[in-house]
Amino acid sequence: MESVILQIAARHMRPLLVILSLVVLYRGHNEPGGGFIGGLMLGTAYILYAMAFGVAKTQSRFVFSPLNLTALGLLIAVISGLPALIAGAPFMTGGWVTLFADTVMELKLGTPLIFDVGVYLTVAGMLMLVMFSIMEE
Amino acid sequence: MTTGLFITLLLLLSFLAPFTRKYLRGAAGWIYAIFPLAGLIYYLTLLPAINDGRIILESYRWIDIYGINFSFYIDGFSILFSLIVLGIGTFILIYAGKYMQTYPMQGRFMAYLILFMASMQGVVVSGNLITLFVFWELTSISSYMLIGYYHEKPEARMAALQALLITGFGGLALLGGFILLGIPYGTYELSAIFANPDVIKQSPLYLPALILILIGAFTKSAQFPFHFWLPGAMAAPSPVSAFLHSATMVKAGVFLLARLSPVMGGTELWHVLLTVFGGFTMVAGAWLSITQTDLKRILAYTTVSALGTLVLLIGTGTQYAMNAAIIFLLVHALYKGTLFLMAGNIEKMSGTRDINKLGGLYKSMPFAAIIMTLALVSMAGIPPMLGFIGKELIYESAVFAPTAKYLILIAAFFTNTVLVFLSLRLSLDVFWGHRPAYTKQPYEPYFALLVGPFLLVLGSLLLGLFPKMLAEPLTGSAITAISPGHDAVGLKLWHGLNMALLLSILTLIAGVLAYRFKVVFIGYSGGINVRYFAREFAKGFTSAMDAFLLYTKTQTKRIQHGYHRYYLMTVFTVASVLVWVMIWRTDPIVLELNFSEMPLNLVAVLVLIVAAALSAVVSHSRVIALIAMGVIGFGITIIFIAYSGVDLAITMVMVEVLMVILAVAVLYHLPGYQKYSETGARMRDGLVAALVGSFMMVLVLHAGTSQMGVPISDFFKETSYTEAFGRNIVNVILVDYRALDTLGEITVIAIAALGIFSMIKLTKKVKS
Numbered sequence: 001m002e003s004v005i006l007q008i009a010a011r012h013m014r015p016l017l018v019i020l021s022l023v024v025l026y027r028g029h030n031e032p033g034g035g036f037i038g039g040l041m042l043g044t045a046y047i048l049y050a051m052a053f054g055v056a057k058t059q060s061r062f063v064f065s066p067l068n069l070t071a072l073g074l075l076i077a078v079i080s081g082l083p084a085l086i087a088g089a090p091f092m093t094g095g096w097v098t099l100f101a102d103t104v105m106e107l108k109l110g111t112p113l114i115f116d117v118g119v120y121l122t123v124a125g126m127l128m129l130v131m132f133s134i135m136e137e
Numbered sequence: 138m139t140t141g142l143f144i145t146l147l148l149l150l151s152f153l154a155p156f157t158r159k160y161l162r163g164a165a166g167w168i169y170a171i172f173p174l175a176g177l178i179y180y181l182t183l184l185p186a187i188n189d190g191r192i193i194l195e196s197y198r199w200i201d202i203y204g205i206n207f208s209f210y211i212d213g214f215s216i217l218f219s220l221i222v223l224g225i226g227t228f229i230l231i232y233a234g235k236y237m238q239t240y241p242m243q244g245r246f247m248a249y250l251i252l253f254m255a256s257m258q259g260v261v262v263s264g265n266l267i268t269l270f271v272f273w274e275l276t277s278i279s280s281y282m283l284i285g286y287y288h289e290k291p292e293a294r295m296a297a298l299q300a301l302l303i304t305g306f307g308g309l310a311l312l313g314g315f316i317l318l319g320i321p322y323g324t325y326e327l328s329a330i331f332a333n334p335d336v337i338k339q340s341p342l343y344l345p346a347l348i349l350i351l352i353g354a355f356t357k358s359a360q361f362p363f364h365f366w367l368p369g370a371m372a373a374p375s376p377v378s379a380f381l382h383s384a385t386m387v388k389a390g391v392f393l394l395a396r397l398s399p400v401m402g403g404t405e406l407w408h409v410l411l412t413v414f415g416g417f418t419m420v421a422g423a424w425l426s427i428t429q430t431d432l433k434r435i436l437a438y439t440t441v442s443a444l445g446t447l448v449l450l451i452g453t454g455t456q457y458a459m460n461a462a463i464i465f466l467l468v469h470a471l472y473k474g475t476l477f478l479m480a481g482n483i484e485k486m487s488g489t490r491d492i493n494k495l496g497g498l499y500k501s502m503p504f505a506a507i508i509m510t511l512a513l514v515s516m517a518g519i520p521p522m523l524g525f526i527g528k529e530l531i532y533e534s535a536v537f538a539p540t541a542k543y544l545i546l547i548a549a550f551f552t553n554t555v556l557v558f559l560s561l562r563l564s565l566d567v568f569w570g571h572r573p574a575y576t577k578q579p580y581e582p583y584f585a586l587l588v589g590p591f592l593l594v595l596g597s598l599l600l601g602l603f604p605k606m607l608a609e610p611l612t613g614s615a616i617t618a619i620s621p622g623h624d625a626v627g628l629k630l631w632h633g634l635n636m637a638l639l640l641s642i643l644t645l646i647a648g649v650l651a652y653r654f655k656v657v658f659i660g661y662s663g664g665i666n667v668r669y670f671a672r673e674f675a676k677g678f679t680s681a682m683d684a685f686l687l688y689t690k691t692q693t694k695r696i697q698h699g700y701h702r703y704y705l706m707t708v709f710t711v712a713s714v715l716v717w718v719m720i721w722r723t724d725p726i727v728l729e730l731n732f733s734e735m736p737l738n739l740v741a742v743l744v745l746i747v748a749a750a751l752s753a754v755v756s757h758s759r760v761i762a763l764i765a766m767g768v769i770g771f772g773i774t775i776i777f778i779a780y781s782g783v784d785l786a787i788t789m790v791m792v793e794v795l796m797v798i799l800a801v802a803v804l805y806h807l808p809g810y811q812k813y814s815e816t817g818a819r820m821r822d823g824l825v826a827a828l829v830g831s832f833m834m835v836l837v838l839h840a841g842t843s844q845m846g847v848p849i850s851d852f853f854k855e856t857s858y859t860e861a862f863g864r865n866i867v868n869v870i871l872v873d874y875r876a877l878d879t880l881g882e883i884t885v886i887a888i889a890a891l892g893i894f895s896m897i898k899l900t901k902k903v904k905s
Contacts, residue, residue, distance in 0.1 A: 024787075029863035032783035034871065040791040047798055067894070070887045077880055092876045096862055110862065112872040115879075119872070122883040126890035127795070133897040134802045 003052065010052035017045030025120050026113075035116035039073075039123025046124075047131050055132045066132060070125030077118025080111045140195055140209040140262050143176050147255035151248045158244030166234015166585065169247060173226040173254060180219045187213050188614050194264060194328055204319075210264030210327045213614025217463070218261035218392055220611070221470045224596075225384040226254040228589025232478055233376035235585035236485065240374075246286060250377065253279040257385035261392055266315040266325040273311065273357075273389060277304040280386050283377040284370045296369035299678065303356050303366045311353025311393075317346035318400075327396075334400045334621075347401055350393070351410060358390025358444045361418040365674040368437040375481025378433060382440045383474035388466070391447045395462065395619045398451055411452020412541065418445030420548050423555040427662045432480040432490045432567075435559060436473065439516070442552055443469045449545070450534060457537050459620035461530035463612050464628070468515060468527035471597045475512040475590040476563075479505060482586050483567065487579040492562065497572025501579040506568040508590050515597045517560035517648065518553060518641065520630050523601035523608065525641075528553060530626075532637035550644060557648020562655065604628035710825055713832040720835060739779055746772040759810060763800050767793055784867045 021041035028034030050058040059065065064072060081092035096110035150172050158165050183193065193211040200206075211219075233250060237243050256279055259272030278301075285297030319325045321340040322333070330337075337343050354360075359367035367387060371378050381387065394411070401407060422442030429435045443465070450462035482505055484490045487498065499506045511522070518528030531553075535545045581587075600608040605628065613625040651658045746769050753765035770793040777786040814822070853866050853874065863869040871879050 028865060028868045029872075030865055032787060032865060034784070034865070034868040036871070037784070037787050037791060040788070040795065044791070044794060044798075047795075051798070067891075070890060074884060074887055077883060081876070081880075092880075094862075094873045094876075112863070112869075112876065115876055116868075116872045119879060119883055122887055126886050129890045130893045131795075131798065131802065133894050134799070 007052040010049045014045050014049050017041055017048070021045065021120075021124075025116060028116060029113065035119030036123055038116075039120040040127065042120065042124040043127030043131070046128055047135075050132060050135060055136045059132065064125075066125045066128035068125075070122055070129060073118045073121030073123070073125055075118070076121060077115050080114035080118060083111055140193075140211060141197055141207065143179065144255055144259050144262075147172060147176075147251060147258065151251035151255060154248040154251055155244035158247055163234070163238065165243070165247065166231045169234070169251060170227045170230040172251075173223040173230065176258070177220060177223040177227060180216050180223065183211065184216055184610065187211070187216055188610060190614075192328075196264065204324045204326070205267045206265050206326070207268050208264030208326055208328075209262045209268075211262055212618040213616075214396065214463075214618035215262045217467070217612060217615040218388075219258060221388075221467065222254065222257050222261060222384045225380060225470060225474045225589075225593070226258075228474070228478075228593060229254075229376050229380045231585050232379075232481075232589045233374075235583055236376055236481060237374065246283075246374075249279050249282040249286070250380070253283060253377075253380065253385060257389065260389050264327045266319060266327070266330075269393075270308070270312055270315055273353075273393075274305075274308050276386050276389055277301060277308055277357075280304075280370070280377075280381060283381070284373040286374055286377070287372065290372070293372040295679075296366070296372040299675070300366045300370050302682070303363055303678075307353045307356025307363070310349045310356075314346045314349030314351075314353060317342045317349065330400055337400060338404060343401075343404075344406070347404075347406065347410075350397065350401065354390035354393045355414060355448075356390070357393075358387050358448065359418075359441050360390070360414050360445065360448060361421055362674060364418060364422065364441045365678065367441055368434055369675065371431075371433040371437050375433070375477060375484065378437075379474050379477030379481070382437065382477055383470045387440065387444055388470070391444060391451070391466065394448060394451045398454065398459075398619055399621050402451070402454055408452055408454065408540075411448050412545070415445045415448030415450070415452055416545060416548050418442070419449055419552050420445070423552040424662065426559060427555060428659055430492050432483065432492060432495075432563070433477065435492070435563065436476055436480060439556065439559060440469075440473060442555075443473070446531065446549075446552065449548075450531070453534055453538055453545075454620070455534060455537060455539065456620070456623040457530060457534035457626065459623055460616055460626050461527065461534045463616050463619070464523070464530055464608070465527040467600070467608075467612065468524045468597070471593050471600075472512045472515040472524060475508065475593045475597075476516070478586070478590045479509040479512070482582040482590075485586075486582055488576045492566055494573055495567045496570045497568070498579055499568040500572070502581045504587060505582055506564075508587065508594050510564045510568070511594045511598065512590070513560035513564045515594070515601075517557045517645075519645070521598065521601045523597045523604075526601060526604060526608070526628055526630065528641060528644075529637045532640045536636050546640075550640060550647075553644045554647040554651060557645055558651040558655070558658070561648065561652040565652075601630065604630065706822075706825055709829045713828045716832050716836060717828070720832075720839065736779070739776065742772050742775050757810060759804060759807070763797070763804075767797065770796070784865070 021038040024033035024041060025035055025038035026033075028038065046058055062069075083095055084093035085091055087093075087095070092111075092115070094110055094112045150169065154165075154169065161168055187193070193209075195209040195211075197207040230247075230250065233247065237246055240246070253276065256272045256275030260269055260276060263269035263272060281297050281301040284300050285294050287293040315325065318330070318337055320342055321336050322330050324330070337346065356363045367382075370381060373381065398407075419442050422438050422440070422445055426435050426438030426442065429438060447462055447466060447469075450458045450465065480490065482502075483495065483498070486502060486505075487495065489495060515522035515524030518524045531549055532546075535542065535549045538545050600611075608628050609625065612628075616623065616625040749765040749768035749772065753762045753769070756762045756765065770789060774786045774789045774793070777783075777789060850866075853870060857866045857869045858864055863873070
């Protein structure tokens with residue numbers, strides 16, 4: 001399946017989709033979005049790429065293989081629950097800090113966001129893991 | 138230092154052993170041995186305080202609401218046992234460091250061995266029944282690893298599995314027994330239970346608790362009819378056998394019985410069960426050992442016999458019996474540890490363990506010969522070894538036994554005669570007499586292989602020579618701990634002319650006679666033979682396991698048939714039928730259908746969805762069916778958007794896109810479209826589909842009209858921003874309120890992905 005149109009499209013879509021997935025991930029707490037949808041988008045970005053250039057080439061670009069990405073996501077999700085334990089609260093109690101308060105750059109960061117990153121990576125990882133093994137056939 | 142810290146250190150050492158072994162080289166055994174030695178010294182320093190009647194308690198919170206704590210309870214009995222475990226453990230580690238030097242995976246071996254020691258140490262100092270249970274199971278697991286250490290040998294794997302299954306089964310029974318025991322007390326703390334020992338005896342739970350606990354103890358301590366796993370366990374390397382037989386594992390059952398005897402003991406039932414099973418095991422073990430020819434197997438059966446003796450003594454429960462139990466425990470630990478280590482030495486140095494192929498080894502290893510013979514003197518119960526005092530006490534307690542006195546006397550006499558016979562055989566037939574041609578030239582074992590046995594046997598000798606000075610302080614408070622109200626009787630080598638001494642002399646004569654006519658003796662007992670006993674039990678157990686496996690396999694095959702379509706059908710049918718029944722039985726269904734408020738454009742979408750669904754069903758092309766499914770999906774997406782479920786809509790779009798990609802990837806591999814199913818099968822599938830569809834529809838309509846209490850969504854709406862700092866309620870629920878659920882879900886996703894991944898990889902490998 002060598003298609004120039006698909007290849008050019010995939011090459012330019014991939015970074016855009018990755019950025020979009022990150023935006024969706026971050027805004028998820030207040031606006032529609034979140035780790036699950038973001039993860040699906042991230043996975044789709046690379047699946048599109050793999051459809052255009054083949055699985056082998058796509059995987060050669062990864063620092064983390066899809067398998068490791070899934071594991072990493074789970075690890076991050078679990079770790080996000082630990083600060084609460086250290087503080088003496090039940091596992092996974094949300095904790096928040098606000099950076100640059102009352103400025104344009106105001107940034108709210110919390111353990112639920114870290115947890116969402118874990119979901120994001122797990123979902124993307126599992127999607128790629130499954131799709132790549134099917135597409136490799 | 139405290140007990141909790143000490144056990145933690147041992148566990149840590151076990152964890153580190155695989156990583157440190159290769160850097161420590163030959164010194165590994167010596168360095169690891171420092172840890173149990175330190176513990177030994179620590180408990181020795183506690184001994185004076187304990188002998189003054191103090192009890193040391195230590196507790197760490199674990200699961201408060203169930204009253205489960207990591208508690209330690211240290212009295213004279215725990216100390217005595219700790220000293221045995223750690224003392225022998227020290228020598229075992231030194232010995233193992235040298236003995237295993239030529240084997241692969243020594244780091245791992247050391248790790249298991251230290252874990253084994255740590256868990257046994259945990260058992261003997263536990264102050265909470267559940268803590269005890271945890272360590273108890275740890276001994277089972279670590280011994281499984283050790284027995285099966287030569288995992289390339291099928292018999293080692295078999296023996297390990299057999300030991301694990303039997304002690305594991307016993308462990309389950311024990312847990313049940315502990316829980317029942319805890320109910321009338323409302324706590325699992327030993328200190329609280331010991332404070333009111335009679336509560337359980339007046340409770341109706343006494344009988345079941347007793348039986349379950351006895352099953353646990355009997356399986357662990359290899360009592361008849363569970364005795365067969367112990368001789369099998371000699372498949373383990375020699376240091377493990379020495380440890381397992383002398384100080385750990387099998388002693389745990391005896392430990393438990395003695396520990397609980399102030400609470401559970403003293404009743405008729407306790408007395409009868411322990412005496413009968415213990416007595417029978419004692420005789421059977423001795424009997425079976427006569428005809429064995431493998432050094433380790435001979436020793437293994439004498440262990441079975443010794444364990445029977447201990448159970449019998451604890452069951453008898455008189456002052457003499459409890460004294461005898463404690464002393465014999467110590468005696469047995471010292472000589473059995475030595476003998477197994479020496480058996481390992483003999484095998485290593487001469488290349489065989491078969492007693493018929495051994496002889497005349499004294500010339501090659503005189504020092505080893507002396508050590509082993511001294512240990513055998515203790516086993517035979519000849520002065521001045523501690524074994525003599527132990528045997529005298531056993532005879533005393535038999536003479537003063539409240540019931541079945543003569544039966545016990547005869548059993549004890551027989552057993553001790555066999556021990557004398559075996560001592561003569563193991564010493565004379567191995568080190569003296571005819572010297573056969575050895576495959577390799579035997580020579581004196583290395584220092585590390587002899588130091589442990591030597592010091593243990595020296596201990597036996599010194600304790601026997603100076604019972605007042607050394608043995609009494611060690612054992613006195615142990616005896617009072619397990620039999621309150623009974624004092625320790627004074628220990629001495631010379632008891633005066635009495636019944637026990639007479640029996641001792643008779644035993645010796647009988648033993649020597651048996652040895653003199655050993656060909657006749659062995660031949661005669663061989664005639665009645667082992668075959669009626671041991672092998673049949675092991676075989677029976679194996680075939681029972683096989684039958685069980687076969688049964689489960691057939692069962693599983695019926696349910697796990699491997700057809701995905703039937704799994705789906707089962708799940709759908711069961712779910713929808715159950716819900717239909719529920720709906721049917723609760724409220725009359727009120728369907729308030731009101732189309733008037735519905736915008737016209739949505740009606741159009743709905744019509745489109747229905748049309749697409751119909752065309753998917755009747756279509757003869759996969760591509761068309763897929764497109765139709767896509768239309769349904771996007772139609773639903775539009776409905777989500779219309780009712781401002783943006784999150785759902787985005788997800789739905791993503792899912793639809795992925796479905797297409799997936800289908801494209803798979804479509805290529807599918808065979809051409811054919812008509813696979815019969816009309817009947819299609820009707821059935823249609824029926825299932827209709828059932829599921831209608832149930833979902835009714836459920837949704839029903840949920841809209843029925844109101845059960847305040848919906849929880851109000852709570853989320855109110856608190857989402859104020860408490861969780863998020864305006865997107867769906868997301869806040871996912872990552873904050875119900876984060877644990879989500880964690881579970883992504884774990885499932887990851888596992889499913891792994892499953893798909895390995896399944897595909899596997900089929901690829903099979904193909905290529």
